[in-house]
Amino acid sequence: MASSKPHSDPEAKADFQSDAKGMGELFDLDEAVLRAQGREAQLGRSFSWFGALGLAFSIVNSWLTYAACFGVAYSYGGGQIAVFSPIISALTQWIMLQGVSELASAFPSSGGQYHFTYIVAPDGWKNITAFIVGAINVVAWWINTASGTIYTAISAFGICQFMLPDFVGTQWQVYLCYLLLIVLTLLPLFFIPQRQIESFTKASMFLSILGFVLVVIVCLVMGRGHYRPSNLVEYQSTSGWSPGPGWLLGIGNGEYAFAAAGACVHIAEEIPQPSRKIPLVINMTILIGVLTLVPWIIAMTCVLEDMKAIQESFLPSLELFYQATGSKAASVFLQVYLTILYYCMSASVDHLRCVNSLLACVPSQWITSSRMTWAFSRDNGLPFSDYWQKVDEKRAIPVRALLLSASFCAIYGLLYIASTQAFNSIINTAVLMLNITYTVPQGILATCGRHRLPSRYYNLGIWGYGVNIFSVLWLILSGIFFCFPTSNPPTIGNMNYNSVVLCGIVGLISFCWLERRKKFSGPIIDWETLNVTQAAT
Template sequence: MQEEMEMKSGSAVRSGPVGSQNGGYESVTFRQKQQLERYLNFFSSVAFSACLLATWESAGGSLLSGLYNGGPSAIVYGIILSTVGNLSIACSLAELASLHPTAGAQYHWSYFLAPRGRRFISFFQGWVTVFSWSALVCISPYFIGTQIQGMVVLAHPEYELVRWRGTLLMWAVAIIPIIINIFARRVLGAIEVAAGIMHVVFLPVTIAVFVILAPRNPDSFVWDTFVGGLSGWKDSGVVFSIGLLGVITPLSGVDGVIHMAEEVKNAKVVVPRSMIYGTLINGVLAFSYLVAILYCMGDYTEAVTSATGYPIITIAYQATGSKAATFVLMALGMLPGWIALFNGLASVTRLTWAFARDNGLPFSDFFAFVDPTFKIPLRALVLVASCIFALSFIQIGSTAAFNAILSLSTLGLYISYLIPLWLLFLKRFMAPQDIPKGTFSLGKLGLPMNLVAILFSTYFVIFLPFPATIPVTGENMNYAGPVLGFVMLFAIGDWIFRGRHKWEGPTMRSYNRDD
């Protein structure tokens, strides 16, 4: 029966925990009946991974972070650093994905890799990952909604930016992806391929417009200019590291396609490749875009202090001299970024469903239900959508607080990567013979690649909670650290009062070969 055993892939039915021995990767796991339909092929999976990150589009939206702390040097060298770091993370996680391509991803792997305390570690991991992804899917509607407001300001300078209007625009941006995820699940594959084409084609069009119409900055401005006097931070290393937020966030979420693994054909082969190709494609595209923007941007101060709230809008207007052309350029970035929300919703819904399926959430039986009509975890999708609408209200109270939620998602994701990466690193020393070979293996490069991934993740985690400006006030404080700390404390509390009685880690049941 050994050849008929593998990780479960989709039911709320539970029959007992996976064995707890360290080497129990495959010898004690059973395939569970497949409830989700596998409809994503290799090309749609790669497109899903690439479009989910929407890196060059979101890099334009988060340009202010780098311009404010570090300037062009922080942006251009930062995107190289971010690409190398995230590619090392993607390669390391791809090894695990080739062994266990499951919607639960990180918390599954942490359970199998942990030498002791595996129940608590995987439970804690699950909470951090689910919350981080729930915050991450807010980025697209927030950027697009507030960029629409920014373009209204450009067209009508007398227009006053009001936060509650931005919240309503966020809702409007989010509603169609939610409807598509419910009623048109089958077209998601085609949407991802079309979005992947737009993601790649719209970039050279955008760059060409800037290059043709805008005056050129000298090489020294792009590669040698370091801006360190705007935020109050004095140390150049700290300034550079804080400015990385604008190029780290667009490449975070390399695990997104893993959470769709139970709807991917030949997932053990396709998912690892999709992670790596998606990260590499996005890194190259983002680097090309940011270098072009820096060469073609006009007045620096005007961009940083833009009344629109987004330097990229002002930079586009400086380059074209036309409001209509600026709107078209912004639309070329916003459309693929909007379609990324289709992917994000699908991915975090499957993650939430998988965690509920294993009794990780309160009312798990309710949220682990797969709707027989729509063939999706509808209740989990509604829960995720509710989180988007709830988090959007934070913007009304404080823009700084909402921006902290955005950086919180990135901080939480890198912590969610660090846990299995550290456990895998330790396993290579303590019991390397217990690590089975999957369809993707780094071979002798595994250990150094894991170490590089850990170093990058740790570096990012250290500086992501730093405030962008000092002295720190209640308005400009980065609330990412305190909010994530609260989530972690809540997870610990849930473990004490409920989780330790309910959570047994990833659970399995027997299957038929035809399932």
Template sequence: MEDKPTEKRIIAQEHQLGVNDASNSNTLFNSDAAAHRLEEMGYKQELQRNLGMVSVLGLSFAIMAVPFGTSTTLNLALTDGGPVTILYGWVFVSLVSLAIASSLAEICSVFPTSGGVYYWSAMLSTPKYSAFASYLTGWLGTVGNWTVTASITFGGSQLILAAATLFHEEYVPTPWQTCLVYWAALLCSLLINIFFAKHLDKLNTICLYWTGASIIITLLAMADTRNSGKFAFSHFDASNSGWPAAWAWFVGLLQAAYTLTGYGMVASLCEEVKEPAREVPRAMVLSVAAAAVTGLVYLLPINFVLPAIEPLLAVASLQPMPLLYKTVTGSASAAMGLLFLILGIWVFATIGSLTAASRCTWAFSRDGGIPGSQWWKVVNPRFGIPINSLILSTVVCALLGLIYLGSSAAFNAFTGVATICLGCSYAFPVLCSLLRKRAAVKNAPYSLGRFGFIINTITVVWISFSIILFCMPTAIPVTPQSMNYASVVFAGFSFIAALWYAVSARKHYHGPTLSTVRTAEGVVQVK
């Protein structure tokens, strides 16, 4: 007689809690074993395993896009503290992000599947709540992937139009112009993801070199320091925010937190990596470490050459970096040259974020988590990639752009929504693991050992605090223009997810189930 879904999950969890010995870990380090392991977890191999650790590292690094991400959100840190928030906020968030990335890497090494966080939540929670935990985390992760893609693409679109003001100071981009550039960028990213899919690993590798070269050139251009060391390391001014000084510093952390948030998205590429149990966890942690160093090297010179803050915050595009470059170099052409390097990083980030978002959408659709899953879970036989999920992710991001036509403040909230959604999706499986005394990751190939409990606790506590923090407006008193609409957008997506759960998912969604499970006693259970 066929087992019920709940019974299957119990068997699955018994397997994961009981059979993680060293011999099983070693067999994960080759492509054939990875495909076999994937079959054990309930899925057949549909995507080509042609990615290595460097490529995944490049993708994670591209999504975080440190020089680009910190540049497009510079106004947040300038409003809430200036140099102190920029520098020490980056250091603080980098350390916390290392803890989060390490926690996810440990779980990923045990469950190397493109399902990522929603699969991990299902396997780590109790059987009674497995399906709901999976559904909740799946939606948080998917929405987080979509909004990260939207915010990255839109930030670059704003930056492109802001570049025009270097030569025409009277020019003010209209919402329609910004949206058109945004949609064009999404379309180009979609076409590259489809027709150059086989070359994405090369693009991700190139991103590493481009970013390094960009920072070196920027440092040389900014070599003529203007501010004192005291200013660069200790100047703090929260007068533009209206918040008490200590709270303003925390609110300004969104600049760093938004930039350092995409590392978990690369888990959705596990089924395209040759040795996912080893390479993906390493890439997650190394990408955060590399991003932390990159950020310091890029941001500290900015503190030394930072001009008056008020004119930077007054720019109509909300992108102060072009004006900063122009002020520092004294030349519109030189500023455009530096901006070109940042926009190059943006190109890699846009392509990479859409890749990750489409794979996340595809994986969640395989288990019926999204309306119309029968379309989104299809892998195109010609290109070997989930084109339908690529198109869906692009369309969702394109529709989000319409919000900007009604309110620029509303779209700016997507940076907060992306950070909150991805943070929640990261915290949930880690919390489940903690509550079950980390039994499932006891013998993980990528183990945190005796420090695991402390590192996992830091992860959960920080993300819980950041949910409240990043719903706060950047400045007070609050106006329709300065209001942080992150909570509103978050509530909107939550309503859609809850409605779909009430209408269909609660009856039909059982979460990921295993097709073949070897229990601790060696018995094979077949669905």
């Protein structure tokens, strides 16, 4: 590897810019930046900025994601925590993602966090730290996929129980529905034409915003006459936790609505000027998420009548719609629409990236999981990597990596059978593991020096150390309360399985490292070319 300390030569920069201008279309600065990181372009720059934003928004869908877990927030402290904790969650994730945006601007590639880690880590620690981050990132997206899919199954059973009071769905029946949904959400990946990729990203964003407007208007109009603004500040806990832990748990719960915004770094090889566009897309995604989630939860909290019923409901969103509208037909319609949105975001949008033969920026479902599996295998990060990294020539998608992701999700979903509170544990695990991958390279910069970064468009400057240190401290704090049980005192039924799952994952990664330690390797960086090309862009 070249010098580990970046540098920039003004004369070389001027010559490079002159050469680039003279060669016109034959010279692509984006591809030069990628080659300087030891990678050759395998994907076309097929996404416009708006198309990338559409895909990014379909990944996060903050209001829709929060609709899957806001009932837990109510149990921690009523409307007070459910309404205000996601605002703090958005702020903490935004700060953490500023560090990710800077790294993505400096080293734009589909490898993402493990790629950043390898580059900035000290010599002698590069392989093992990058491997750990890469493996955690792969598993994090597998778990994230499982969380979205299992909520769709829970939503379907919740509708059945609501319409048929005598129907009682067992946990194993929900799991079987979950397996069916895995199959159903995989099917579109094989049938949607590639030419429709960007159209689907834009359509997904439109459908989500339409759903947001529809839900808010219907609930406010049909709920007029019994608005209760006092719900917004009322503290009503049924979890058994005092206000302090309740607020921390509520903030952690809210992070589920924003954590996936960092997945945008994985489309760096498919969008023009990624050093500029990726940070912009990440920040716009967080902004749109806040502008949809906050009005949604405020409106929903103002129209609810029985907080306790929502806290104890099998499907809190459906109970909330019923309290707001007073109509079974209207509430079921709204819940069905939400369920369809979940399916679409995990299936059709997912396909968007796969049909382009590489799983880059993923919605919160299959795409990122399969994309990360494929990318990590490309760097020999998984056992039998030669097998998983193959791309199906006929379908132009990484089918084997996709099926590996689906297999993990099928096994991981068994956790739901163990506990009715397991969905919340799954959410916490996904957020915590994603934040670990966001934070490790920032922690290295904070301790080893930010001089390790080359020239870049998105430069945090004097705020850099503050952002990096905050990310580390917040990870430590959030990592503690993410392992708290959902209720106090803890029982077998409300047990948080995060600590058990994390220990198991650490053991699995350690086993894989023993087998991969002599095979896995990261990129070889040409620092001089990277500095010059980044400056030229």
